Amino acid sequence: MPDRDAATSSAPGVKALLFDVFGTVVDWRGSLIADLSAWAQARGLRGDWGALVDAWRAAYVPSMDEVRRHPERGFVNLDALHRQSLERLVAAQPIEGFTEADFDHVNRGWHRLDPWPDSVSGLTRLKRKFIVSPLSNGNVALLVDMAKHAGLPWDLVLSAEVFQHYKPDPESYLGAARLLGLQPAEVMMVAAHNNDLEAAQDCGLATCFVPRPTEYGPLQKRDFKAEGDWTLVVRDLDDLADRLGC
Amino acid sequence: MPDRDAATSSAPGVKALLFDVFGTVVDWRGSLIADLSAWAQARGLRGDWGALVDAWRAAYVPSMDEVRRHPERGFVNLDALHRQSLERLVAAQPIEGFTEADFDHVNRGWHRLDPWPDSVSGLTRLKRKFIVSPLSNGNVALLVDMAKHAGLPWDLVLSAEVFQHYKPDPESYLGAARLLGLQPAEVMMVAAHNNDLEAAQDCGLATCFVPRPTEYGPLQKRDFKAEGDWTLVVRDLDDLADRLGC
Numbered sequence: 002m003p004d005r006d007a008a009t010s011s012a013p014g015v016k017a018l019l020f021d022v023f024g025t026v027v028d029w030r031g032s033l034i035a036d037l038s039a040w041a042q043a044r045g046l047r048g049d050w051g052a053l054v055d056a057w058r059a060a061y062v063p064s065m066d067e068v069r070r071h072p073e074r075g076f077v078n079l080d081a082l083h084r085q086s087l088e089r090l091v092a093a094q095p096i097e098g099f100t101e102a103d104f105d106h107v108n109r110g111w112h113r114l115d116p117w118p119d120s121v122s123g124l125t126r127l128k129r130k131f132i133v134s135p136l137s138n139g140n141v142a143l144l145v146d147m148a149k150h151a152g153l154p155w156d157l158v159l160s161a162e163v164f165q166h167y168k169p170d171p172e173s174y175l176g177a178a179r180l181l182g183l184q185p186a187e188v189m190m191v192a193a194h195n196n197d198l199e200a201a202q203d204c205g206l207a208t209c210f211v212p213r214p215t216e217y218g219p220l221q222k223r224d225f226k227a228e229g230d231w232t233l234v235v236r237d238l239d240d241l242a243d244r245l246g247c
Numbered sequence: 248m249p250d251r252d253a254a255t256s257s258a259p260g261v262k263a264l265l266f267d268v269f270g271t272v273v274d275w276r277g278s279l280i281a282d283l284s285a286w287a288q289a290r291g292l293r294g295d296w297g298a299l300v301d302a303w304r305a306a307y308v309p310s311m312d313e314v315r316r317h318p319e320r321g322f323v324n325l326d327a328l329h330r331q332s333l334e335r336l337v338a339a340q341p342i343e344g345f346t347e348a349d350f351d352h353v354n355r356g357w358h359r360l361d362p363w364p365d366s367v368s369g370l371t372r373l374k375r376k377f378i379v380s381p382l383s384n385g386n387v388a389l390l391v392d393m394a395k396h397a398g399l400p401w402d403l404v405l406s407a408e409v410f411q412h413y414k415p416d417p418e419s420y421l422g423a424a425r426l427l428g429l430q431p432a433e434v435m436m437v438a439a440h441n442n443d444l445e446a447a448q449d450c451g452l453a454t455c456f457v458p459r460p461t462e463y464g465p466l467q468k469r470d471f472k473a474e475g476d477w478t479l480v481v482r483d484l485d486d487l488a489d490r491l492g493c
Binding site for chain 1: 386387389390391395401402403404408427
């Protein structure tokens with residue numbers, strides 16, 4: 002049985018845990034390659050789906066940065082950014098016969114991602130003692146569909162879309178604390194990405210690093226380990242539940 | 248066992264259910280009077296707590312209308328409006344000895360409301376087949392705390408605070424559909440108040456009336472029955488689950 006007092010003291014005053022989602026809670030790469038390959042086979046389409054997924058993800062940060070640099074153009078949600086990138090990538094590759102319905106189905110692959118093995122059990126335990134929410138660049142509908150698909154037991158769903166600012170803009174972290182009625186120090190950001198934690202720490206949030214060294218498969222180049230002075234460093238979400246006495 | 252085909256046809260195309268909360272899902276009056284009376288007795292304070300609760304609730308709509316009429320002043324969330332009304336009411340009544348901590352505790356009584364007997368079982372069943380969310384004038388922190396207290400199994404928490412517009416402003420209903428990535432007709436508003444459903448219907452949402460004839464106790468003057476052409480009229484949330492084949 003966990004020692005509640007010792008556990009609580011490892012993150013004193015924290016009342017809510019905010020989770021990065023893509024890579025931290027769900028295995029986007031493994032899920033998308035499996036989902037897309039099975040669908041393409043049934044649909045009779047040929048292509049290098051692993052390469053498509055990696056190129057699609059490579060377009061993610063630049064597409065959000067474009068939105069972040071041009072607030073005057075208005076916020077564009079992640080489903081729309083994913084769709085723009087997908088259309089460009091499919092047009093550039095030797096993949097033929099994509100219909101409008103195919104684009105819709107493939108784009109919604111991000112709504113059907115599978116969790117890492119520890120995610121559901123860890124979140125279920127953490128929810129007993131803390132408010133648990135995503136704070137993701139994924140849009141609300143994407144995150145809600147994913148939670149239904151993967152069984153993620155969120156208390157609420159916070160997204161960059163709600164704040165009209167993608168992470169790492171401070172408006173997303175501070176907006177989440179404000180809606181929760183909490184001080185930044187009462188909120189902990191949990192992520193597999195050091196840059197996400199750095200931005201959260203700059204806003205006054207507590208921080209927790211979870212390594213996910215296989216997130217990018219053979220392409221992984223960073224985030225093998227904690228690179229900042231984070232509040233906690235854990236092995237996985239079950240370990241986080243242990244450390245917080247849940 | 249419910250007939251799924253017949254049930255689905257009673258709300259064709261609906262994918263998400265949005266619930267009014269105060270009065271529809273939770274018994275605010277019974278909960279607050281019980282919570283406040285028990286606390287006051289332990290605290291050694293005397294007062295007519297039933298009268299205070301009724302006067303507090305009577306201040307609710309006028310305080311939101313003030314915000315709705317003056318958007319230039321900025322949005323003020325419900326915890327803040329409740330607090331302003333409470334301070335005025337306590338000052339006007341023969342209640343003495345209220346400290347700052349007392350005001351905080353009493354104001355957070357709205358975070359500790361109890362559900363009607365059918366709410367948790369109904370929502371749990373409805374969640375299997377539909378997205379379930381509050382769409383309440385309560386602020387996000389209030390609704391999250393209430394869900395933890397009452398065991399309400401929301402998929403996400405939508406609030407007037409997210410849209411910076413109190414119901415019945417159309418921005419709240421249409422904003423909810425937009426964040427869910429759904430057409431208004433794919434969303435059903437469930438409420439014990441005919442005026443809430445009228446505003447939702449004007450925005451193109453499907454509608455469901457649930458009578459809660461004891462919400463206001465002996466002061467109840469309206470909403471004993473459905474008064475519009477609503478998509479569904481049900482007895483309670485278990486009946487809604489039956490009707491929708493959940």
